[in-house]
Every structure is written in C-alpha cells, then in structure tokens.
Amino acid sequence: MSEMTEQERRLVTLLADMNEDEAFALAKSMLLEQGADPLRVLELCRNAMDIVGKRFAEGEYFLPELVLAGEMLDNIGKIAKPLIKTDTGGEPKKLCKVLIGTVQGDLHDIGKNIVTFMLDINGFEVKDIGVDVPAETFIDEINAFAPDIVGLSGFLTLAFDSMKETIEAIQTAGLREKMKIMIGGGQIDENVRTYTGADAFGTNAMDAVSLCKGWVGVAA
C-alpha cells in the first residue's frame, strides 16, 4: 500500500493493538467528517488485520483478539462500504478460492468461523456454507463456486465418517483432482486424515492458513 500519513498509521496501530473504541472513533471521523476515501480506510483495516494475523501466528494473539478484530473490521466496514461510490476495483486480487463447511451431523461452527476469518484476512476468497452440510450440498457448492481448496470442519467424532463420505462423494463426482482438501477440528489428526482421504489436516486456524498458502505457493 502507498505510504501512510501519521493519522492513517495511528488507525492501523489502534486496530492492531485492540484499542476498539479509539480505532472506531478515528475511522468514523476519517470517513464521515474528513471525507477520507472509504477504500483507503478499508485498505488500512486490511493492513491492521495482517498485523493481527502475524501476531496470532507468532503466539502473541489468540482467539479473543481474532474475534474482536473481526468485530472491529465489521463495524468500520458498515460505515465505509455504503460510502463507496463506484466499483473502482480497490479490492486486492485474491490468492485462490476456498469453500468451507462443517460436515453433516455436526453443528459446531466456532472453529470454522475462525478459520474463515483468518483465510479471509490472509487474502483468500472464502465461501462458508455453514454447519451440518450433507455431501451432496458440498458437491452442488463446488460446482457453483469452483473452489481450489475445500475445507471440511468437524468437532464430533461422527465427523470422521461424514468427512470420509464427503470426500468419497467428491471423488465419485469426478471433482477430486481439481482441488486440495483439508480437514480440521479438535479431534482431527493424521489417523483421521488417512481414514478420510484428505490431503492434509489442521487443528487450528494457522494450520489452515499455512496449508492454503503452501498450496498456492505463497510463503506462510
């Protein structure tokens, strides 16, 4: 991004340091009083999220910071987005498409949501199709979205079979060779990866980011 003014740098720092109230007040003032370019403010937010992501990867930040960061981003976005006049192509190019969902029978979504957020702020185009997703819905969504990577999430042990069945269905539909498949969740390990036929597994959001970056050839 182009060089930042002192005020812009201050916004990035406030966001990255979790100073929610001050960050929001400054962003609001820039957007509504100073007439700042909303795309520029969103770019600053992304810059701050990069720092948050790095601190998470380095073990300085944990889930609470990610959740608050997501909330701050949403709240500023709610003010900034209606101010965008035309589509000026300000959004940076995405690294690749990731389709993600919690497999059939499992209603857990916290881990999936965190992974979605982390992939999003790391430059991936993510489509989250929710929880308790049957294999056939995955197939339909794959056909519509054409993802490069599919992420199957699950917390319960019943998810092992659902993941296996979903990957088999993807295979049967002739789509398996077009994508990488990663599985994730609190109980997932190498045994489950082998059992399901996934390409890789992870137990936290950084694993997901590293896997996806590795697959698209970007340094994690």
Add this chain to the structure above:
Amino acid sequence: MSAPQGAVPTPQAAAADAAAAAAGKAAYDVRWQRIMDCVALKQPDRMPVSLFATFWLAKYGGITNRQLMYDYAKVREIGERAILEFEPDVHSPMVLQIAVGPSLDAADFKQLKWPGHGVGDTQPYQYLDREYMMADEYDEFLSDPTGFYLSKYLPRVAGAFEGLDELPYLPGLHYFRLLSGLIPFTNPRILASLQRVIKAGEEVKRLNDYQLDFANHMKALGFPGGYASTAIAPYDLIADYFRGATGMMKDLFRNKDKLLQLLDKAVSFVLRQTVASYRQWKNPIIFIPVHWAPDRFMSHQQFMTFWWPSFRKLVTGLIDEGLIPMPLWEADCTKRLEAIRDVPAGKCIYWFERTDMVKAFEVLGDVVALRGNLSPSLLTTGTPDDVDAAVRHLAENVFHKGGKLILDAAFGLPDETPVENVRAMFTAARKYAG
C-alpha cells in the same frame, strides 16, 4: 440368587445372598481403593481402568441414540451388560448422562438439539452456542442473580419457565404490601409455568431415581461409580451457558471488570450447587469438563487473569468440602501444566484429552492422579493392535514410572468405537499393568 418376593428364603438361599453381597462389597472396596490410592498418590495394586460411555452404549446395545435417550430401563440394561463384560474399576453415571430425553421434553429445553429435536436418531445431542445473556445484562445479573434467573435466564433456556418472567419483584415486599405481592401468583401464565416446572421436576426425579437404583445395583455387584456430580469452571459457566463463545471473548476487552466480578461470584454459585449435588449422590469425585483452558484458546496472561483464579478457588473450595475435583482438560493444555500444578497435592484427578500424558506426568505426577487418554481417532479408526500399543505406551511410560494413571479414553469412549477396540483397551490394561 434372590428368593421370590414374599416367599420365605431357605437358609441356603439366604446364605448364598449373604455370600454374594460380601463378595460384591469386597470387589467394590478393592476397585474403589485403587482410585483412592491414585488420588492419594500411592501406587495402586494395578492400573485402574474406567468405562466412560455415553452414546457408545447405543452401538454396543444395537439400538439408536434416540431409543437410548428415551428408555431408562434400556440404558440400565445395556450399561450393566457393558460393565459386567469389561469389569471396569469405575464407570460413568450412564442413565443420568444419556436418558435425558423425557426430562428435556418436559422442560422444553432450548440449549440442546437431540434426536427427534433437530438431529437424527443416530446422532448425539449437541449444545447450541448462543448468547443466553446479553452484554448489557451484567449489572442485572450481578446485583440480583436469582431475579435475573427467574425473569430472564430460565425462560430463555427452557420453555417450562416461560411465565416466571411475570413473577413479582420480591425485595421490598413487607407487611400488607407482601399480601398484595401475592396477587401475581394468580396470573395464568405464572400458574401454567409452575405446573410445567412441577411436571418436569417429576420427570427428572424419575431419571435420578433410575440412576440411583442403577448405581446401587452396580455397587452391590462390586462396581463403583466414577463420579455422579459435576461442577464447572466459572469462566466456562459464563462462556458456554450465558455469553456464548464469541460474546465472552469480546467481553475480555469490553466488559473486563464486570466479567471478573461475575467470575468471582460464580465460584460461590458453583460450590453451593456442587456440594448440594454431592449430598444427594454421595460420590466424592466431582467431574469438571473444562472447555476454555486449552493452549490455543487464550494467552497465558488471559488464562491467568480470567480463567485460572476463579477455577483455583473452586477447586480448593471443593477440596475443603472433602471432595475430589476431577477436571477433564479438553484439547491440548501443555502450556498450562505449570500453572495448574498450583493445587494441594494428593487431592485431585486431572483427566487430559490431547495433552501428552507423559509430559503431564513429568510436570504433575507428584501433585495429582492422572486419567486418560487414548485418542478418539485411534479408538474409532484404529485396530485392536493399535489400541494395544497405545495402552502399552501409557502403562510403560506413565503407570510403571510411578504415574497414578487411571486409564480411559481421551474424553470417554467415542460413540463410534468398535467394540473389539474397547475389548483391546481393557485386555491390554490387564496385560501391561496388572
């Protein structure tokens, strides 16, 4: 063999009954002593093994989860069959944990989906993570916990309580004002709610009676219950059952002081509830599933500020009551091991899910008994030989090195575990550790 009811037992039958009762008591005492030795950090005569089974019983008994949830007698029958086959040193309170369908129906419980209520007949019940208390309700909860329960919390979590939100505000009622304060009790919504609550209470009483009967029956046959009462970490209580996961995480920044006040207050709520439960069930081991302590969930500083202080107060409070806290540290808590050492030695059982048990033994072996931790993926997708090797690893590297280990799966038997893998677990425990 017991004599038929009403008939006068023959001297031989009476003698056989007495011998069976004595044998049952002796077997019970030996098994219970193994657990108590572990807690007291003494080497038991062999490594005890636990059978902690929930919906795995459906697989074992060849019925659906839905049938299991609604049939007290069936849970009891299948549970007894499993206990007699595997002869565990301790077992979980199977009826109480699983056959909750009728009670959930009667309470119109809203925090779970269960077979017939949002999930399929072969699925387990699942908790719905939601905000059951809003961020701006801390003051109300802090200043009047009971009032908050009656007017807000209970109607949100169970339909049977809908109507109690119209109960009168009680503080300040006095003299003739107190008489006029009775008028709301004629309110049809309140009356209907009270009737539903009474019916739900009767159903839960039936459930408890079945469990008590089951536990006493198994005790007579020589098999102790591994616990009956549960407690909860104050942080987990507020995160899981009030604020929801993301609400709670935002509160660490937005409502820090009020949250800390509430966590401190919640220690006394949980202590009172747990001691009352112990007086009903009389089993001193208190099971505490721990959800929000894992390494990945919060920083060390957040853990030491928000999670640990109120939990430690709870643990020491339970110990002061003569009880044995048994937290199940879910996920990987390796980075917490040094911090959670800070409890009185010889008073707790620490059950680990994904934390490496050898590492846990190295850090905590002189402070607490250990429990666990055959991995869910191994039990569900592995072979009996794999299970044998995993038990051998724990026996050789923890139990035989002086660790007071109670063998169990990582958080009880996964529902899908093949029965031959459970057999392998118990056989291997005898083979490698007595």
